[in-house]
Amino acid sequence: RRLIDFLKGNGQIIINVVPELEILIGKQLPVDELSPEESQNRFQQTFSNFIAAFSSDDHTLIVFLDDLQWADLASVKLIELIVLNNSIRKFFFIGAYRDHEVDPTHALAISLARQQQRSDIKEIKLLPLPKNTISNFLLDTLQNQVERPAELVDRVFQKTQGNIFFTIQLITSLNETGVLAKDESGLWRWSEKGLLDFNLGDNVVELLIQKINSLNDLQKKIITTGAAVGDSFDLLTVANLITENLFKVADVLPEVINTGYLVAGDDNLDHYTRSSHHISDTEIDRIGNVRFQFAHDRIRQACLSLLNEEAIAAINLKAGQFKIKNYSSAEIEEDIFIIASHFNKGSQLIRQKEDLDNLISINLRAGRKASEATAYDSAI
Template identity: 25%
Template sequence: LFGKFDFSRREEPYSGFDAVCRELCGEILMLRNDTSTEAKYQEIRDEIMSELGDEISLLTNIFPVLDEILDVDYASAPAVDSSDDGYAKEGINYAFRKFLRVVSTHFKPLVIVLDDLQWGDAASFELLETLITDRENPQIMVIGCYRSNEVDDAHFLSKIMRDLHEKKENDGFRITDIYVGNLDVPSVNQIIIELLSVDSDDSSLDLAEICHKRTLGNVFHLMAFLSMLEEEGMLGFNLGLFQWIWKIGRIEEETAVAPNVVDLMKDKMNKQTGEVFNLLQLASCLGSSFD
């Protein structure tokens, strides 16, 4: 399950978890829409209803999408102030934890990926801590990603991480910190070898070196740069040789004017028609994805 916090929604409680709920509901609804798994859907729904009872309204007020699988009239339930009412937040955290306990017995292991935690809100961090420290749900794994340069010691995420590290031994859960930096040339070369099915490390080293020079080893920039090379005809699959080939001299010459891939991407965007460019501008206001 994947959730992403957005800079434009950073004051909105639980925005990242809303995406998680939508994806999870989609998986459960697939069971309902298939006659061979409809009974499984009913089983999951009944277990959720039994486990949560009246607490269901706490969740459906915050995550209305859950009503699609629970058939609860959340509009008639009392409003819940998730941002100011500490008691309500405790109830929401407890209810969501019980909800995931039920779901994780049917979808296990349950892996939740939360991206851009640096833009998360306090309520989401408290819910995150509640899920991670839940001794009764060993089937769940949470992967959190954030930009370390935007999270200082005073950031709420830093506080939560300190608390989790202090609790992990007594509460029986594990935390692994993985610091991801830019890739070196050998690592870039290894990615190219895997992507292009290159037989020898040496045969792709020249391409790896120019890719590293242009992208500084940033993974996102590297993938965008390789995609651009293919689109521009500097990297392509030769059907006669049945292998990928590239023109290193042309790559050196035609990408030398751009110090990094950001400028290349800007240039690509500027080549679009006015209609497409306007659409991109509007789409950017909607966040990282839109329907």
């Protein structure tokens, strides 16, 4: 009821952006057509009200958004509007971005410059971890049972320069290759020569490429195809893209998850695959809809580097074709931006009139939906 009150009769505007909200607040009356400028003002005010509904004097709303360097102009503007809105009380926003990917002309940099005029907005620059912190991390991980600990810390820090993700990947690789191993007494031993001879690459992406190449052919095919599809992917789509049986892919994926490369959106995946011979149609659908997300964007970057541009385009075109043919109208509408992205990335390979028609119609629908959210730059 509180949410409906805060939306002030404009609930359909938010449902257009977050369709699942209709389950909570029910069907809403259509809104009047306005000029682009008036529509944008109405959307921004309604979205601010939507955020305000979740915060109060008794409850602080905390929102964290990562990878803001990839945010489009409309999203950056909306974030700025909400952050600077004094009428939203008890609201704590945390945003993270890579500063080396944001130059002074970037929309995010311009927005941050305006926001930092406020005394209650702080920017915290995250630096690489100092050597003593990496030392504590390593010794804690190895339970303080490692030979020549100071030397090991020196070697690891020299290579990773305090990057914790690189450090984790490096230690894991050393263990997998036997350079770092636990003996019968429980003491971790490491080979000086093995560490010196170990080809680490110059950065974490090079190291990840080496590790991904060590996967078996099917695992590698799944994870690289998934990377081409997007930051996350569903099981059914990838199984169809690589023309493999759904359960065969599902059986292999837990091994990939155990490497730390992917995170499954359903903890019951193992149960479904184990009972695959006696599974209901509902559970088959549920398996197919399980989504997987890359644990770190550098992992996806490493996977993409193993594919050429034509392969990425082909995977995306095939993904778009599959979703158009197999998704319901409601599912297509919900994923319209993703499907449009698939067709756009694969457009260079389009030869059939049906695909060209889909490219045009899907982009038109995506543009209209973006316009409804007043994201006019994205709509164009």
